Amino acid sequence: MLNTILKYTGLFILLLAIQLLLLNNIQFSGFVNPYIYILFILLLPFETPSWLLLILSFATGMVMDISSVTHGLHTSATVFAGFLRPYVLNFVAPHEGYEQGDLPGIKAYGFRWFITYVIIIVALHHFFLFYIEVFKFEYFFRTLLRVLLSTGFTLMFIVIVQSVIIRR
Amino acid sequence: MRSLLNFLKKFGNVLLFILLELIAFYLLAARPNYHNIKLTKAINATKAAMRKKINNAVDYFSLSDINKQLVRENEELKNTLQRIYKSEELTTFNVTDSIYRQQYVYISAAVVNNSVNKQKNYITLDRGRLSGVKEDMAVICPEGIVGIIVEVGRNYSIAMSVLNLEFRLSARLSKNGYFGSLTWDGGNVNSLILKEIPNHVNVSVGDTVETTGYSAVFPEGIMIGTISDFDERGGDFLDIKIQPSTDFRKLSNAYIIANLKKDEQLKIESGIQGTR
Numbered sequence: 325m326l327n328t329i330l331k332y333t334g335l336f337i338l339l340l341a342i343q344l345l346l347l348n349n350i351q352f353s354g355f356v357n358p359y360i361y362i363l364f365i366l367l368l369p370f371e372t373p374s375w376l377l378l379i380l381s382f383a384t385g386m387v388m389d390i391s392s393v394t395h396g397l398h399t400s401a402t403v404f405a406g407f408l409r410p411y412v413l414n415f416v417a418p419h420e421g422y423e424q425g426d427l428p429g430i431k432a433y434g435f436r437w438f439i440t441y442v443i444i445i446v447a448l449h450h451f452f453l454f455y456i457e458v459f460k461f462e463y464f465f466r467t468l469l470r471v472l473l474s475t476g477f478t479l480m481f482i483v484i485v486q487s488v489i490i491r492r
Numbered sequence: 493m494r495s496l497l498n499f500l501k502k503f504g505n506v507l508l509f510i511l512l513e514l515i516a517f518y519l520l521a522a523r524p525n526y527h528n529i530k531l532t533k534a535i536n537a538t539k540a541a542m543r544k545k546i547n548n549a550v551d552y553f554s555l556s557d558i559n560k561q562l563v564r565e566n567e568e569l570k571n572t573l574q575r576i577y578k579s580e581e582l583t584t585f586n587v588t589d590s591i592y593r594q595q596y597v598y599i600s601a602a603v604v605n606n607s608v609n610k611q612k613n614y615i616t617l618d619r620g621r622l623s624g625v626k627e628d629m630a631v632i633c634p635e636g637i638v639g640i641i642v643e644v645g646r647n648y649s650i651a652m653s654v655l656n657l658e659f660r661l662s663a664r665l666s667k668n669g670y671f672g673s674l675t676w677d678g679g680n681v682n683s684l685i686l687k688e689i690p691n692h693v694n695v696s697v698g699d700t701v702e703t704t705g706y707s708a709v710f711p712e713g714i715m716i717g718t719i720s721d722f723d724e725r726g727g728d729f730l731d732i733k734i735q736p737s738t739d740f741r742k743l744s745n746a747y748i749i750a751n752l753k754k755d756e757q758l759k760i761e762s763g764i765q766g767t768r
Contacts, residue, residue, distance in 0.1 A: 348609065355679070357609055374505040382512045389519070393605065393614055393650075396519030403516060407509040456520070457611050458657065463678060 332368070336384070339364050339485075344391055347481070355470050358477040359398075361388055362449050363485060365406050366442060367429065370422045374410055381406025394457075401453035405445055412448075416441050430486060442482055447475045544604050544618065551744060558744060565634045596711050599623055599748040601631075604648070608740050611678045613653040615639055619748060620647040628709055630749040636715040636737035637661070637703060638746050649748070655681060655740055662707060663716050666700040668693065674701075674716065674734070681740060684717060686732040693730065695722055701734050708754045 343361045365381055372380075385399030392398070413422075418433060426432040428441065450471045458467050500507075551558070601623075605616035619625050621644050631638040631651045639651040639659070652659055655676050663686055664671035672688035686701060699719045705712030717736040725731050751757075 348607075375508055378505065378508050378512055382516075385516065392607065392610075393616070394610065396516040396521075400513055400516035400520065403509065403512045407505070454611075458678070463657075466678065 328369070332364075335367065336364050340384075340387060340391075342481075342485070343388070348392060355473050356477050357470070357474050358481050359450065359453065359474070360478055360481045360485065361398075362402065362405060362446060362478070363482050365402065365409060366445055366482075367427065367486075369427055370413065371424070374407075377406045377409060378403060397453065397457055400456060401449050404452045405449040408448055409445060412441065412444050416444070438486070439479070439483075442479060443475070446478050446482070447471070450475050450478065544602075547602070547604055547744075554742070554744060557742070561634050561745075595751060595753050597624075597750040597752065599625060599750065601625075601649075601746050601748050603743045603746055606653075606740070606743050608653075608655055608681050611657050613655040613740075614642075615651045615653050615743065615746075617641075617649050617651060617746060617748065618647065620645045620649050622646055624750065625649045625748055626750070628754075629751075630710040630714075631746050632710075632714055632749060633738055633743060633746045635739065636717060637710065638738060638740075638743065640709060641748065653740065654684065654736065654738070661710065662704045663701050664704045665689070665693070665695065666702045666713075671704050671706070672729075672732070682735055683720065684734040684736055686719075686734055687729060689730045689732055691724060691728055691730055695719060695730065695732065697721065708751055708757045711749060711751070 339361050343359065347358050347360060361384060364384055365377070368377065368380065381402040382399060385402035388398035388402070389395055413428070416437060418437060423432070428438070430438045454467050454471050454474070599619055601617040601619040603615055604618050607613045607615075615631070615638065617625075617631065625641060625644050627641055627644055629641045631641060637654060639653045639656070640661075641649050642652045643650040654661075654674075657676065657678050659674075659676060661674045662671055663674040670689055670693045672686045675685050675687065677683075677685055689695065697719050701716045701719065703710040703712060703714040703716060715737050717734040717738075719732055720735040721733040723731040
């Protein structure tokens with residue numbers, strides 16, 4: 325139990341460091357803003373109770389908001405993603421269901437399962453995040469393009485990070 | 493009681509979700525006054541101080557650039573001085589001239605936090621109420637405009653960057669004085685948009701665009717950028733794209749400008765609107 329908490333604290337710090345020090349400084353013409361910190365919510369164990377998931381999402385979003393001066397923006401999007409995670413997990417569940425003690429990852433359920441799961445959550449999160457950020461329908465298609473491009477890039481970074489973590 | 497417990501068991505997560513989202517949206521909506529929230533305030537202060545430490549180290553690497561910038565600025569200032577000296581040589585007697593009064597005060601500030609990758613970008617500066625900074629003051633850097641102060645703390649202030657969907661400013665073509673409204677569309681950092689310039693106006697790529705001073709925030713004639721592209725698009729107005737002269741990704745020094753006659757201008761203007 326303690327071991328798990330330590331492991332996830334490490335993951336949390338690692339992801340936020342990558343996000344804040346590296347990805348937040350990337351700028352390709354304003355259309356690509358990958359947000360990899362959502363991977364923390366994605367990788368929590370299957371048995372995590374929903375309320376804990378929501379609280380952790382809230383905390384993650386708060387840390388992001390405080391360190392990038394966007395009040396409540398990341399919090400609302402991450403809580404949204406955390407709320408939908410159990411439903412998405414049900415939706416993409418393999419026939420046999422999930423094994424007790426397994427972690428959501430490429431190792432346990434394969435590349436295709438992982439990608440489907442990640443795409444759904446990341447797309448929902450980014451969709452919510454970018455539309456709340458703009459808060460205008462005036463820029464509907466421009467924002468949609470940003471959502472799609474950023475989802476693609478986040479996915480790419482998540483696969484890279486996930487394949488590195490598996491080795492550990 | 494039991495039914496209440498059952499209800500909580502069933503919908504507790506949904507309630508928690510709604511509660512957390514409400515908190516998040518409250519924070520989002522309260523953005524202009526978020527200094528009221530004590531927690532954020534305390535965290536922001538420590539964060540700004542931390543950023544300053546990091547920036548001190550980072551600044552070291554951009555010293556040569558900053559030096560060049562300062563030399564250029566000095567050169568300009570010296571040139572203006574010379575002009576003044578010359579005109580004084582011509583005058584044979586001294587007059588205390590009460591016609592000229594100082595209108596603008598410049599407060600130098602360092603940029604401690606800055607972003608360009610959001611739709612609503614803000615810049616944190618290391619001057620606050622104690623240095624005389626107030627809301628709605630203009631922020632410029634040696635190359636051109638930067639933004640407008642929106643939030644003032646004791647020692648720090650926050651400026652809305654030009655790169656913010658909510659930013660509006662009146663701007664004019666320096667060659668013929670036609671003015672329009674300057675915005676940013678949230679896309680490319682190197683492209684601002686100038687609207688409301690009539691179709692018949694003769695513009696060409698490379699023309700300079702500057703501030704008008706109509707809003708009583710920015711002094712007149714501060715450089716904004718040069719026209720990089722324009723499009724007629726059939727309407728009555730031109731669609732003009734502007735390459736800003738400021739490099740928002742490399743901001744380090746800035747000046748906050750206080751307009752000493754602003755209150756007077758606004759008061760008299762609101763008086764006219766009141767009677768109409």
